[in-house]
Amino acid sequence: MTQLFSPLTLASGITLPNRISKAAMEENMADYGQIPGEDLVNLYKIWADGNPGMIITGNVMVAPDAMTGPGGVYLGKNTLSDPAVRRRFEDWSAAGKSGGSALYMQISHPGRQVYAAMGTDVVSASATKLNMEGPAAKMFTDARALTSDEVDSMVTRFADTAEAAESCGFDGVQIHSAHGYLVAQFLSPLSNLRDDKWGGPLENRARFLLEIVRAVKARTSENFGVSVKLNSADFQKGGYDENDAKQVVEWLNAEAIDFVELSGGSYESAAMAGAAEDDNPSSTMLREIYFIEFAKIIQSVAKMPLMVTGGITKKETAESALATGAVEIVGIARAFGFNPHIARDWQAGNSLDVVMPLSNSKNKTFRVLSGMAMTKANLYAMGNGKMPKKKMSPFLAIIRQQTKQGKQTKTYRKWLESRT
Secondary structure (H helix, E strand, O other): OOHHHOOEEOOOOOEEOOOEEEEOOOOOOEEOOOEEOHHHHHHHHHHHHOOOOEEEEEEEEOOOOOOOOOOOEEOOOOHHHOHHHHHHHHHHHHHHHOOOOEEEEEEEOOOOOOEHHHOOOOEEOOOOOOOOOHHHHHHEOOOEEOOHHHHHHHHHHHHHHHHHHHHOOOOEEEEEEOOOOHHHHHHOOOOOOOOOOOOOOHHHHOHHHHHHHHHHHHHOOOOOEEEEEEEOOOOOOOOOOHHHHHHHHHHHHOOOOOOEEEEOOOOOOOHHHOOOOOOOHHHHOOOOOOOHHHHHHHOOOOOOOEEEEOOOOEHHHHHHHHHOOOOOEEEEOHHHHOOOOHHHHHHOOOOOEOOOOOOOOOOHHHHHHHHHHHHHHHHHHHHOOOOOOOOOOHHHHHHHHHHHHHHHHHHHHHHHHHOO
């Protein structure tokens, strides 16, 4: 065996059987009521059978009226009071851990990155709106600024979700502070224009994240894992940059978290999905492990293990990332949508490369949307017991995803209205 599959013990005491992590992107596979359904459980069972060392779920939302998509999962303070709903979450955690993997729930709030069609009260660190290109600009609306009391309540929501996650069998949580979601909106000077204790200098902008970490740890057991997904940079002029990331990691050193996963970008600058700044689809879409260079920089100050994710489709790429010494865990998300047993195959020396369909469009937004749509199409298929496809039409994948999302939006709004 190569070093790719050597043991790793995290701060919580969880030992990973290998250093491959499955970071999912199945935010649109919930049943009515925004709870895990049979398809989602089936999908995690398939992934668990592939023997990744750790599975990190896709976004689980901390607020019912703030979803990254209408089919997302929500877990709040009172969600598990219904025994039938609790069983759904317990079935999900059991499926994800069935192959021996550690299972972390990624907990998140999208902030201003909520589709306008959802019809909800959109909030952010400040009153701002996403700056999107072309037709995508109409997909989002203006956000209002959270009041100081609402910020405190939001910290509590994250702790509520973490406590509930532990009670239904998850090994830990990952606090999503990247990709332009709410915590990242507080960190970025472009979206955080506040003049109170939550805004201004980086120390204040990072307060929201640090308070969430502390609240989560206070409400969960000592052996329950807590990790953070953090942007290495916004990739926008005047935004949060690598120096900010280094400082935030230094502050996180004092919080005894399990690991930090490094990513980058937001809906406005989708580096996390491989969108190239030079608008050349081959320059970044075909380049693997986008954030390893940032990991090398941040590793100089990090006292916790680092995880890097983004674009890994080859075993040699994962091995080379670990060989740098900058990271101790590599995350693979999209490739698992095309080969759910990739970690097991790599251990056996099989299927060393994963071939994924790519769009050659010069439009960055279309490339990102089509890549996500094609992956989600395979996730839906696997949830229904079918094998993933390696070839499909990017255009048709987007059309089908938009059609499905339209139906889910109607269902979601009906559920949300039933709560009032």
